[in-house]
Amino acid sequence: MPRPYQPSLLRLLHGAAGLLTLIAWISGLVVYARFDHRWGALPFKLAGDPIEFHGTVGVILWPVAVLFGLYAITAGRRLLVRPANAIPLLSLALAVGSGLLMDEDWLLEGELDQFIYSVHLISWVLMALSVLWHLGSVLQRGGWPLARSMASVSLQANDLPRHWANQLIRSVRPGKR
Numbered sequence: 001m002p003r004p005y006q007p008s009l010l011r012l013l014h015g016a017a018g019l020l021t022l023i024a025w026i027s028g029l030v031v032y033a034r035f036d037h038r039w040g041a042l043p044f045k046l047a048g049d050p051i052e053f054h055g056t057v058g059v060i061l062w063p064v065a066v067l068f069g070l071y072a073i074t075a076g077r078r079l080l081v082r083p084a085n086a087i088p089l090l091s092l093a094l095a096v097g098s099g100l101l102m103d104e105d106w107l108l109e110g111e112l113d114q115f116i117y118s119v120h121l122i123s124w125v126l127m128a129l130s131v132l133w134h135l136g137s138v139l140q141r142g143g144w145p146l147a148r149s150m151a152s153v154s155l156q157a158n159d160l161p162r163h164w165a166n167q168l169i170r171s172v173r174p175g176k177r
Helices: 008-035 050-074 077-081 083-101 104-108 115-149 161-172
Strands: none
Touching: 008 050, 008 083, 008 104, 008 115, 008 161, 050 077, 050 083, 050 104, 050 161, 077 083, 083 115
C-alpha cells in the first residue's frame, strides 16, 4: 500500500490553523480561569495580560482560518462531506467569528452574561470535541500513516509553492488543465 501524501498547501494551512487553534484554546483556558471564576480560579498569578495575548493569537488565526476555509471549500470540498472534517472547520469559524465580536472589557468588568461571550465559550468546547473527533476519524480511516502524512515536510515535484495556484484552479475547474 502506498504511503499517504497530503498536498503541501493543505499541510501548511492545516498545520498553521491547528497550531494557532491550540495556542488560542490554551490561552483561552487561562483567560477563563483568571477572569471568569465560575469553575474556579487559577491557583497562581500570571505575568502579562492573557486577554491581550489570547486576542492577538485570535487576530493572527483569523486570516489563517479564512485561507484554510477557502482551501477546504475548493480543493478539499470532497472531504467536507465527512462530518469529522466539516464540523471542526465550522467550530473554528464560530470561535473566530465570536472572538472578533468580543469586547475584552466584558471580562475585566465581570460582564459574564454577554451573549457573544457565551457563544465564544460554546465554540471553545465544540472546538475541543470536534478536533478530538477529527483526530479519531483520521486514525480510524488511515491510522498513523495518514496522521503522519499531515506532518511530513517532504515535497513532490508538482507540489511546490509555485504550483499552488494551479492546483486550486484545477480543483475549481477539474476539466481544465
